[in-house]
Amino acid sequence: MNVYTKKELTLLETPFDDIRRKMDLLLLLGQLLMENGANTNQILRDMLRAAAYMGINENLVHVHISYTTIMLNISDDSHAYTVFRKTLHHGVNMTTLSVLSKLTWKALEQSFTLDEFEKRLRTIAETPPRYPxxxxxxxxxxxxxxxxxxxxxxxxxxxxxxxxxxxxxxxxxxxxxxxxxxxxxxxxxxxxxxxxxxxxxxxxxxxxxxxxxxxxxxxxxxxxxxxxxxxxxxxxxxxxxxxxxxxxxxxxxxxxxxxxxxxxxxxxxxxxxxxxxxxxxxxxxxxxxxxxxxxxxxxxxxxxxxxxxxxxxxxxxxxxxxxxxxxxxxxxxxxxxxxxxxxxxxxxxxxxxxxxxxxxxxxxxxxxxxxxxxxxxxxxxxxxxxxxxxxxxxxxxxxxxxxxxxxxxxxxxxxxxxxxxxxxxDRAKHQRLLHLLQDRGAGHP
Structure with missing residues (x-):
């Protein structure tokens, strides 16, 4: 398990810190889920879990999903950011869906830094299909x-x-x-x-x-x-x-x-x-x-x-x-x-x-x-x-x-x-998520 530095922990606990990068990663996650056969519930669930990992409360996250576009808005009383992402093609890749779902949990369980989360996410995006x-x-x-x-x-x-x-x-x-x-x-x-x-x-x-x-x-x-x-x-x-x-x-x-x-x-x-x-x-x-x-x-x-x-x-x-x-x-x-x-x-x-x-x-x-x-x-x-x-x-x-x-x-x-x-x-997953968020910073310097 990794140990966060103070800077890394602050990044993952402050919702609007490096918000553009966080939103880009959330949209990439949603795009990969959509293009590989996930239903809308799964897309929303995994995006909200990833947002929670990034320190963004689900009450601040607003997602609109159509078949070809994902719109993401993150806002509170003093901030408002909105971005879009096109889904370029649609297929079915169950391995990708499984790996993406695991990634959002592993990021919390193994204390991934945002750099490590981004690296793994982009690796999944570039991985060719398993079967020739x-x-x-x-x-x-x-x-x-x-x-x-x-x-x-x-x-x-x-x-x-x-x-x-x-x-x-x-x-x-x-x-x-x-x-x-x-x-x-x-x-x-x-x-x-x-x-x-x-x-x-x-x-x-x-x-x-x-x-x-x-x-x-x-x-x-x-x-x-x-x-x-x-x-x-x-x-x-x-x-x-x-x-x-x-x-x-x-x-x-x-x-x-x-x-x-x-x-x-x-x-x-x-x-x-x-x-x-x-x-x-x-x-x-x-x-x-x-x-x-x-x-x-x-x-x-x-x-x-x-x-x-x-x-x-x-x-x-x-x-x-x-x-x-x-x-x-x-x-x-x-x-x-x-x-x-x-x-x-x-x-x-x-x-x-x-x-x-x-x-x-x-x-x-x-x-x-x-x-x-x-x-x-x-x-x-x-x-x-x-x-x-x-x-x-x-x-x-x-x-x-x-x-x-x-x-x-x-x-x-x-x-x-x-x-x-x-x-x-949903309650069991929410309790597990809260527990992992509470424990995330326990061992940081």
Whole structure:
């Protein structure tokens, strides 16, 4: 543990001492959280904790968060400072989120100087992703192949799905490297993956290949933005949640356009009415849930040591949901909600032992429950509305309602620990924070 000099301790106990630097670091922390997939509650919580470490009382801190901008104001009766920071891109990096959350606590526990805090924060900002692009490509392919099995496909259709998803992921990577518009990139990747699946579907002439056509683009399903959008709105961060929801809608819409373009000449396949619910519980589905959860965990860049734990979480989530669907007659939203809630409570408990944030464990574990097919089945129905009869249109609308309801259930399920025990959790963290602040200067010269 470091020992503060008098000058360093004064800096960290006087709110407006070197305020410009402090605000710059707080905004950098918020920017990194936003760009790597944190929800608004997590951003606010970590920024306020870092401000407390810097000697700035939370009553002096005012933060406004939109999807592209973070505004920070620190003021009292005689001072007022306001700064903005743009969030340049949005992705998912669970390792970064976990490390940033730990940093704010370590700064207090290990008595970091402001120089050391800044050095570590900027090191995190410059750290490249944990997994190389090649491994991400393979992980995306296997995750989509697992979805094909979860939907009832065969081993052959899973391998075809894996190949087609790898092709689609490669196309999206090229588009991103060439700085193509994000939605055009998604459209191109969806077109490439679905075209490959359609060509292989005609080659093998097997009905099971249709599962490849509906699963090969699911690596692009914005599961984390979907969950964050609902989480923000139910926690009264309406504008941020609505913006996330609109971005999610545009991503799914871009996927739908790419898929529609690929299937324009296909007059035989009709995946809009294909059932994606299990008829019975197969061991192969449980194995697929493990592969799917680990595949998405790699895409989300979670720490290596947590991959087996998340794989087990995915297995438990799918096993609970499918058991409720098949044997107890639950609806898809109801079964998904219970499975997600159980996983979230287990993740909260496990996060203490594995020293990580609970969402790092819970979100990748429940991603295999995302009803992505229902969402873009709905949009596909809207795009082809001129060719739909009344029954098909109603089916598309029903898919959309069921899919959105299921997403809301997943988001609420992930938030269950905080919803049920928010006062206890917040009070415990606040007491811990006060204790560390009181002890910080005890050993200074």
């Amino acid at each position: 692009h090649g491994l991400l490509n393979i992980a995306a392919g296997f995750a989509c192949g697992a979805f094909a099995l979860l939907f009832g496909g065969t081993i052959l259709s899973a391998w075809v799905t894996t190949l087609c998803a790898i092709i689609g992921f490669f196309v999206r990577t090229l588009c991103n490297r060439w700085e193509v518009n994000i939605y055009i990139s998604i459209m191109a990747a969806a077109f490439a993956a679905t075209t490959s699946a359609y060509l292989l579907h005609t080659l093998f002439a097997s009905d099971a290949m249709i599962y490849a056509m509906i699963s090969c683009t699911l690596f692009m399903i914005p599961g984390v933005p979907l969950i964050n959008a609902v989480d923000d709105m139910i926690n009264n961060h309406i504008m941020a949640g609505m913006t996330r929801a609109m971005n999610t809608f545009l991503i799914v819409g871009s996927m739908t356009v790419g898929i529609t373009m690929a299937l324009y000449f296909d007059r035989l396949s009709n995946f809009t009415s294909l059932s994606i619910l299990p008829g019975q519980l197969y061991p192969l589905q449980l194995a697929a849930s493990v592969v799917g959860a680990i595949g998405f965990s790699i895409i989300f860049n979670i720490p290596y040591r947590l991959l087996p734990l998340v794989g087990m979480g995915g297995l438990i989530a799918v096993a609970i949901r499918n058991t409720l669907l098949v044997y107890l007659g639950f609806s898809l939203p109801g079964a998904t909600f219970l499975a997600t809630a159980i996983i979230s409570i287990c993740a909260l408990k496990a996060s203490r032992y594995f020293r990580t944030a609970a969402p790092v464990l819970s979100i990748p574990s429940v991603i295999p429950l995302i009803p992505g097919v229902l969402l873009y089945r709905f949009l596909f129905g809207i795009v082809t509305i001129n060719t739909l009869d009344t029954e098909s249109l109603l089916h598309a609308l029903r898919s959309g309602v069921t899919g959105i309801t299921t997403i809301i259930c997943i988001a609420i399920g992930v938030s269950i620990p905080h919803i049920l025990a928010s006062r206890y959790l």
